[in-house]
Structure formats: C-alpha cells, structure tokens
Amino acid sequence: MRYGFAGQLLRVNLTDSIYKVEELDEKELRKYMGCSGYAAKLLYQEMPGGTDPLSPEAKVVIATGAVSGTLCPSGGSYEVCYKSPLTGTWNQARSGGGFGPKLKYAGFDFLVIEGRAADPVYIFINDGKVEIKPAKHLWGKNVEDTTDIIIRELDDPEVSVAAIGQAGENGVLYSALINDRGRAAARGGIGAVFGSKNLKAVVVRGSRGIKVGNPKQFVEAIEKAEQWLKNYLFAAIPALGTVNMMVPNSTLGILPTKNFQKAHFENVDKVSGELINEKYNIKRRACYGCSFACGRYTHVNGGKFATPPMEGPEYETVDMLGPLCGIDEIEAIIKGNYLCNVYGLDTISAGMSIAFAMECYEKGLLTDEDTEGLPLRWGDAEVMLKLLEKIAHREGIGAFLAQGVKRMAEKLGPAAEEAAIHVKGLELAAHEPRSESKSLALQYAVSPRGACHMHPNWASVWDFQIDCGMKEFGLPSWPAGPQEESLKRSLAYRYVVLQGEITEILGGCIFFSWGAEGNCITPQLYAEIVSALTGWNVTAAELLTAAERSWNLKRCFNAREGFTRKEDRLPKRIYNAIPDGPSAGARVENLDLMLDGYYEAMGWDKQTGLPTPEKLRELGLEFAIN
Numbered sequence: 001m002r003y004g005f006a007g008q009l010l011r012v013n014l015t016d017s018i019y020k021v022e023e024l025d026e027k028e029l030r031k032y033m034g035c036s037g038y039a040a041k042l043l044y045q046e047m048p049g050g051t052d053p054l055s056p057e058a059k060v061v062i063a064t065g066a067v068s069g070t071l072c073p074s075g076g077s078y079e080v081c082y083k084s085p086l087t088g089t090w091n092q093a094r095s096g097g098g099f100g101p102k103l104k105y106a107g108f109d110f111l112v113i114e115g116r117a118a119d120p121v122y123i124f125i126n127d128g129k130v131e132i133k134p135a136k137h138l139w140g141k142n143v144e145d146t147t148d149i150i151i152r153e154l155d156d157p158e159v160s161v162a163a164i165g166q167a168g169e170n171g172v173l174y175s176a177l178i179n180d181r182g183r184a185a186a187r188g189g190i191g192a193v194f195g196s197k198n199l200k201a202v203v204v205r206g207s208r209g210i211k212v213g214n215p216k217q218f219v220e221a222i223e224k225a226e227q228w229l230k231n232y233l234f235a236a237i238p239a240l241g242t243v244n245m246m247v248p249n250s251t252l253g254i255l256p257t258k259n260f261q262k263a264h265f266e267n268v269d270k271v272s273g274e275l276i277n278e279k280y281n282i283k284r285r286a287c288y289g290c291s292f293a294c295g296r297y298t299h300v301n302g303g304k305f306a307t308p309p310m311e312g313p314e315y316e317t318v319d320m321l322g323p324l325c326g327i328d329e330i331e332a333i334i335k336g337n338y339l340c341n342v343y344g345l346d347t348i349s350a351g352m353s354i355a356f357a358m359e360c361y362e363k364g365l366l367t368d369e370d371t372e373g374l375p376l377r378w379g380d381a382e383v384m385l386k387l388l389e390k391i392a393h394r395e396g397i398g399a400f401l402a403q404g405v406k407r408m409a410e411k412l413g414p415a416a417e418e419a420a421i422h423v424k425g426l427e428l429a430a431h432e433p434r435s436e437s438k439s440l441a442l443q444y445a446v447s448p449r450g451a452c453h454m455h456p457n458w459a460s461v462w463d464f465q466i467d468c469g470m471k472e473f474g475l476p477s478w479p480a481g482p483q484e485e486s487l488k489r490s491l492a493y494r495y496v497v498l499q500g501e502i503t504e505i506l507g508g509c510i511f512f513s514w515g516a517e518g519n520c521i522t523p524q525l526y527a528e529i530v531s532a533l534t535g536w537n538v539t540a541a542e543l544l545t546a547a548e549r550s551w552n553l554k555r556c557f558n559a560r561e562g563f564t565r566k567e568d569r570l571p572k573r574i575y576n577a578i579p580d581g582p583s584a585g586a587r588v589e590n591l592d593l594m595l596d597g598y599y600e601a602m603g604w605d606k607q608t609g610l611p612t613p614e615k616l617r618e619l620g621l622e623f624a625i626n
C-alpha cells in the first residue's frame with residue numbers, strides 16, 4: 001500500500017495475549033474502500049453466524065477509512081464494528097475526536113480484537129509497537145479517571161484513550177466506548193462487548209503521517225470542499241451545535257416527548273439550545289481536523305447538579321434525558337449527560353429505557369416493590385439521575401433497565417408492548433418518524449442495526465428535497481401522489497443509502513454530505529479527494545458500487561442471524577396517529593408498500609427482503625450466497 005492508507009491491520013488476541021500485524025491487500029481494500037465496508041467483510045468471513053456477541057469467539061473491528069486523519073474536512077471519524085449484544089444484529093458505532101486518526105498514524109487502518117483476557121487489560125498501540133498491559137487497577141473506575149491514570153502512567157497527554165466505564169464492565173446492554181473523554185461510539189452495547197473481553201481500553205499514540213498520492217490534486221480538492229462548505233445548508237449545526245434543534249423541532253411537532261406519546265414539549269424553552277449556549281457552554285469542540293466544530297463543552301457551575309466540564313450534551317441527549325422523560329430541568333440533563341459519559345452509557349437507549357419504565361410505572365406495570373420505593377414519575381429529574389447511577393452499576397431496578405426496552409417489555413408481558421419503542425431491540429432516536437419524514441419510518445424499519453437515524457445517512461434529506469449530488473445517478477424527483485409517493489420514496493431511499501454508505505466506507509462524517517453540488521461533499525467530490533489521496537483514479541460510480549457492496553454485506557450479516565423482512569417492522573405506537581400538538585394526526589402509512597419498493601429497488605427478494613444470489617454475484621459477494 002503506497003498512499004492514503006497505513007496499509008496494515010493489527011490483530012490482537014486477548015486469550016493468548018499475542019498480536020499479529022497483517023499487510024492489507026490493495027485490490028481487496030479498494031473493493032470495499034475501507035472503514036465499515038472492509039470491517040463487514042472481515043466480520044462476515046471470520047465470525048460464524050450465531051456467535052454469542054459476549055463470548056470470546058466474538059470479534060470487534062475498529063476501523064478507519066481513506067479520509068480518516070487527512071485534511072479532508074470530515075476526516076476525524078472511526079467506526080467500531082461488531083455484533084450487538086442488545087439486538088443480535090450487525091452494529092457499527094461511529095465516533096469522532098482524535099482516536100481514529102491516531103490509530104492510522106500509529107500504522108494501522110484496522111484493529112481486530114479477539115478472545116477474552118484472563119484478567120483486565122488495556123491495549124497500548126505506540127507508533128507500530130503493541131503492548132497488552134494489565135488494567136486490574138483500572139477496573140471499577142469511570143472513563144474520566146481511567147483516562148487520567150493511563151495518561152499519567154504513559155506520561156503523554158497526547159495519547160488518545162478509548163475506554164469503557166462501569167456500565168461496560170457490568171454488561172449494560174447499551175454501554176458505550178468513550179474516546180478522548182467525551183466522544184462516544186455509543187449505540188448497540190460495544191461497552192459490554194469490551195467488558196466481556198476484560199478489555200478496559202485501547203490507547204493509541206501515533207505520529208506517522210499518511211502519504212498522499214497526488215499532493216497538488218489533493219490540496220485542490222480539499223480547497224474546493226472547504227469552499228463549497230462555506231455555503232452549507234445546515235449552518236446552524238456548526239455554528240450553534242445540534243442542540244439548537246430543540247425549539248424548532250418542538251414547534252414543528254417532531255420532538256419525541258413522554259416516550260413518543262407526544263411530539264412537542266410545552267416547556268421546551270427551559271431546555272433549549274439557546275439556553276445551553278448562553279449559560280452553560282464553555283467552548284466549541286471539533287473532531288480531528290474539522291472546521292465545523294459542532295461539538296460543545298459545557299458544565300454546571302455549582303448547585304445540586306454541578307458537573308465538571310464535559311463534552312456535550314448533543315440534541316439527542318437533551319431530548320432523551322429531557323422531554324422524552326417529561327423533564328424540563330436543563331442542569332439535571334447536563335448532569336445526566338456527564339454521568340453517561342463517565343459511566344460509558346448510550347444516552348439514547350438510557351433515556352428511552354427510563355421513559356419506558358416511567359410509562360410502565362404510570363400504568364401500574366412496574367410497582368414500588370419493583371423499584372424499591374423509587375417513584376418513577378414523569379418529569380422527576382432526580383429520579384432520572386438516580387436511575388442512570390443504578391443502570392451503570394446494575395443495582396436493583398437498574399439491572400432491569402440495563403437490558404434495554406425490548407427485553408424489559410418481553411418480561412412485563414403484552415400490556416407493555418404499546419410502550420416498547422424499538423426496532424430489532426434498538427431504541428428509536430430523537431427523531432419522530434410519523435411527522436419528521438416518511439423516509440425516516442422506512443429507515444428505522446430496515447436499518448441493519450435497528451432504529452437508527454444516522455447510519456448510513458439521515459433519511460429525511462430526500463423529503464426535504466435535498467439531492468446530495470445523486471440526481472445524475474437516478475435519484476427520483478419529489479413525489480406527486482400517495483401511492484406513487486411511497487414507491488418513489490423507496491427508490492429514493494436506495495440512493496440516500498448509497499450516498500450515505502460512501503461516507504461510511506471512507507471514514508467520513510455524514511454531516512458533510514447533506515446538500516447539493518456547491519454546498520456539501522458530493523460523491524463526485526469524494527471521488528476527486530480519494531483519487532488524489534490514494535492515486536487510484538476512483539470515480540463516483542465506483543464509490544457507489546463499493547457502497548452498495550458494503551450495504552448488501554451488512555444485510556447478509558443480519559440474514560445469517562435470522563433477520564428477514566418480518567423483522568423490518570416499526571413499534572406498535574408508531575402506527576397510530578400523533579394525538580395532539582402541531583403535528584396532530586401524522587402517522588406512518590404504507591410501510592409494506594414502501595418495503596416492497598425498497599427491496600425491489602435494491603434488487604432484493606420481496607418475500608424475504610434479502611439480497612438475491614444474482615445481486616450478490618453482481619457485487620462480487622459470492623461467499624455470502626447461502
């Protein structure tokens with residue numbers, strides 16, 4: 001491998017405490033492009049179907065892509081790919097910060113983790129050298145303390161630490177991996193997978209650069225990208241942070257509230273992004289090399305919810321720990337975000353689990369006996385914080401909540417089904433599929449990791465008439481009538497998926513992909529960037545084919561685990577109309593029609609919803625044909 005990649009894969013076996021460095025095959029890498037695409041190939045081929053995700057046989061791939069660690073504006077990302085213990089499906093959790101670029105600078109595009117250590121350890125990757133170091137002294141510590149101790153031990157504040165907290169150690173099924181103190185690879189329970197392997201952290205020190213194939217062409221392409229991004233459509237994201245969606249989303253009736261029973265929140269002004277920016281914001285934060293800097297550093301400076309400075313909260317967190325639980329105390333929400341970061345919890349699934357429990361308590365499905373006398377009332381901020389502590393430590397009712405909504409609902413019986421808001425076991429994010437966009441409903445139903453709003457793309461872009469540079473490849477125009485609308489939407493979603501999957505296989509950040517030629521990074525512009533970077537002469541069409549290959553393989557991964565069309569369903573509540581507020585009456589219609597259209601557009605079998613042998617052959621995925 002000459003350009004754009006480090007060219008090596010690091011394989012660490014924790015059972016035997018050994019590691020191996022493998023050279024990457026350039027032809028094979030180009031076929032999948034890298035990042036989660038190449039990780040899908042590794043996991044499909046190396047981990048048999050039915051593997052228990054918390055067993056030593058389970059593997060984890062930490063993956064970077066071509067643009068990771070480069071000057072490309074979205075190059076601060078990495079993905080952790082694994083089988084989720086929460087859902088039993090394919091999972092990829094993206095994070096930013098500096099961890100991904102440093103892994104690549106340390107000499108590795110991929111880290112494959114196998115086995116289970118006899119005692120707690122952490123992996124230290126130091127510019128090509130690898131050590132598996134004891135971590136007994138770190139076990140039981142939160143992410144913040146773990147990071148501090150490791151940095152002191154290694155005497156290097158520049159190392160990047162990705163660690164689990166108590167939630168991962170205790171097997172909370174939605175525990176996260178937190179890197180650079182506050183950036184989370186959150187969804188699906190990677191923390192529990194690390195915990196099951198007795199792996200406390202991965203630490204990287206990387207100072208090697210990445211060779212660029214054609215530096216002049218690369219600089220020109222990057223300058224073009226920076227120029228285009230000056231006209232970015234969603235300027236409020238970089239300028240004000242994602243939290244600024246709180247008030248507009250409530251006004252539009254698309255803000256999930258009280259466990260998706262409502263879609264607007266009367267007290268939204270008390271939890272607004274404006275308030276966070278004005279009173280609690282310390283500074284902006286960026287992932288490696290990102291000029292957008294959409295992240296925020298906040299703290300509560302005194303009082304009963306005081307916190308040290310911490311990354312976040314993002315929009316999802318504010319809604320999930322706030323309006324979704326009927327809570328309007330912003331300082332408690334910031335404290336909740338802090339607790340999730342230090343214990344290593346996914347704020348979305350944690351908030352959804354708490355909201356589910358509050359609704360079950362209101363309906364008498366959970367009693368004071370179950371909660372050890374803790375009244376799980378809507379709007380009680382102190383209860384929310386107590387529950388986060390209990391979940392992370394699996395104490396009392398916390399052990400019940402630590403399983404996630406699907407398992408809790410199964411244990412409580414049919415009466416709890418109405419309140420169980422998840423797809424394939426993954427709780428919905430803070431985007432309301434009934435009123436935000438119909439494409440989002442389709443995305444929640446078919447996404448490989450369950451109810452996901454971001455991988456591989458934000459489905460609502462097409463409904464908002466944003467083409468993302470995909471018109472010339474066949475993206476249909478805006479629809480005319482209901483029947484036609486469903487079918488067109490299905491076809492459009494294929495293009496939205498493929499455009500987003502390009503970002504996933506290059507290691508970019510999806511925020512840069514929303515727009516059109518002249519104001520976002522289109523597939524064509526990515527092709528220019530990747531060509532200059534790797535010297536491969538890549539076209540947008542080649543990127544789209546690699547994206548389709550990756551997307552199909554992730555579907556095959558799930559098929560092998562027994563997931564078919566019958567699991568592509570939405571929660572019961574989401575089929576009912578929103579009862580009141582600005583979006584009253586909005587509902588999901590024609591899901592089956594949309595599914596038919598989507599499978600057909602993808603070249604999949606309509607009955608099973610799975611890729612056909614012909615499609616897999618066309619994509620060079622013969623090994624995935626059953």
Ligand code: SF4
Nearest residue numbers: 096287290292294509
């Ligand atoms: S836009 Fe935000 S999440 Fe994306 S790379 Fe930049 S700082 Fe990170």
